[in-house]
Amino acid sequence: MKALILVGGYGTRLRPLTLSTPKPLVDFCNKPILLHQVEALVKKAGVNHVILAVSYMSEMLEKEMKEQELRLGIRISLSHELEPLGTAGPLALARELLTENSDPFFVLNSDIICDFPFAAMAKFHQHHGQEGTIVVTKVEEPSKYGVVVSDADTGRIHRFVEKPQVFVSNKINAGMYIFSPSVLQRIQLQPTSIEKEIFPVMAKEGQLYAMELPGFWMDIGQPKDFLTGMCLFLQSLRQTQPERLYSGPGIVGNVLVDPSAKIGQNCSIGPNVSLGPGVVVEDGVCIKRCTVLRGAHIRSHSWLDSCIVGWSSRVGQWVSKGCGREWVNSRTWGGDRQLVGERVGGGERRWGASSFLNPTSSPTCPQVRMENVTVLGEDVIVGDELYLNGASVLPHKSIGESVPEPRIIM
């Protein structure tokens, strides 16, 4: 079988992470988002050809996909839309690839995480024999989404309602479909919305069926939901593969730790934390509900809650003495000197932390506090003793001042 994954464009909602890496390659619980979907397609439904519909061609993505082709032993094609085609147009663009055989094919939104029901979907689709199957999931606040009204027994879909004002149904479109190739006759190569233009017609013709998704579901396209999705995923892992979760002194609840990560003493890690490869967590750190990406370094006695720490970032400054720094704007104030700025290497100014540079003094006491969906992009340095509340920090930035109210730091 084949699968088309709607990867889309710049992934702007997941900035600042997607300023460094294309969204499909951002690690979710220590594995690229895309790979969660692709591996499940391969393992659960025997998919051997995955087509990625992208509107922004990334070299990084191409390179990574070539590696995965070899590793998984499948074929991965990239279908690149040069102008926006909406949510249905990309299917028309990939028409030739999709109709290489007459089997039904999967279509997925790339931001979805759940316990992928690809085998069940294939069976369900074969059973009702009509043109399309949509996976639906139950949510608490359906009016934020497109709602599906369907027959409880057969699953036949009667209609769609976009963001209904009154309660219509609590099942929403979960962003995973199976279509028979005949569906492509409905779609032109032009900007087309699948929810607004294609599905309603199919429903009216009785060609569209809904399969309910048991278990968790999340659209992880923005940081807040990314973290919620992580909690749900780790919880599901506790049920299905508990041996993958980490346990040890100071670990609380569901925690995923890459084998190359290091955790110091007297820490409190978890619940709901994922630590990527090469992550270092120093002594006395408390982390809850966070994703810490590859190579990041959390310095001692810091406290993090609901944050995403980007690749190679440093929470708490490491002051290395004798690295040729220049004192800028140093003030003498009551006899103490406060480091206000330093020049590093290629002339880029970095705002350092308050550190008293006494040659005999011990290392700094970092003590950073970060909370409320603070997101650090790649290679961000957060100075000692700072407080970040809902800060969204762009890559390669150094933070020298607290951010007490949510804002974006460029």
Next chain:
Amino acid sequence: MLKAVILIGGPQKGTRFRPLSFEVPKPLFPVAGVPMIQHHIEACAQVPGMQEILLIGFYQPDEALTRFLEAAQQEFNLPIRYLQEFAPLGTGGGLYHFRDQILAGGPEAFFVLNADVCSDFPLGAMLEAHRRQPRPFLLLGTTANRTQSLNYGCIVENPETHEVLHYVEKPSTFVSDIINCGIYLFSPEALKPLRDVFQRNQQDQQLDGSSGSWPGAGTIRLEQDVFTALSGQGQIYVHLTDGIWSQIKSAGSALYASRLYLNRYQLTHPERLAQLIPGGPCIRGNVFIHPTAKVASSAVLGPNVSIGEGVTIGEGVRLRESIVLHGATLQEHTCVLHSIVGWGSIVGRWARVEGTPNDPNPNDPWARMDSESLFRDGKLLPAITILGCRVRIPAEVLILNSIVLPHKELSRSFTNQIIL
């Protein structure tokens, strides 16, 4: 023979010092590790010929005050007595009321010091200036910048003779950048003008009948009734200083004064400053640690930190620009910045207690503390965070720019609030 009078005020005064003033009379609040007025007493005790120190105020004498007086008398080997006013008598009324005690023994002159100032007390220099040219009133003055001078008593002086030509208390427009430090040297003749004011006030009261618009009987305001009235008449002179000086009206200014005094300890009391020792906590800048305090070796303290008696500081604590009062506990990994942690309070693990300093601009040598109101436009201004006596902060929360009243047990984070 010389004497000194320290005006310590009373409970109705110093409301800006709440909630700290609920526990201890403001004059006894520890600044740089010792009670506020101990700095005054130390300075007075060093003046040759000092015979006696009198404290005048209207606090009810309580255990804390009595104990302090006893200890101070022992340490400085000087009689130190508390004279309690029967009612608040203003900055001059107490001096007049207790004039007999002040003048007993025939002192050459007597210093008058406001308790709520922080200074390097250049009393010797003032005495010399007085002896060169004895006048009834010698005021210690210092310089402030133009805008901030409006918050203080302003002195216009004759630059050659140093006579005070004009005096205005907290004017609304700029008068002078020389301000009154609240530290004076009076000769016995100073009591005559005080008597005149007292008698005039009495007459006015009798004439008017109602006590509505007049100050209470016996009240004399030194600044308005004496300095302003007598300026330009050859009676009041000023001695200028550029040493450290600050008013201590609020908790924020107590922290700033603490920093000034701690810095001065390098000169006057180096034994009071904590040193870096192997196995001890990391010390940065000027830090005072009471000998009975227990501080973990992985803690990082300073600059400008005072740790009181019996305090416990846990592993990995970061403490900067703060005062921790006696018996308080900072548990592991806490971060306390620009705050005052009250007596017996407990700050839970990984909690962050943080305030915002409103210190004078360090790049302006004449900058002083701004007028310190709590609110502006109905919003609480970011300021030093204060935890009252026996406050309990749970683990992992953030207390930012807030004031917590005594005995409160918090259950969550707070920002920019007064918590009753």
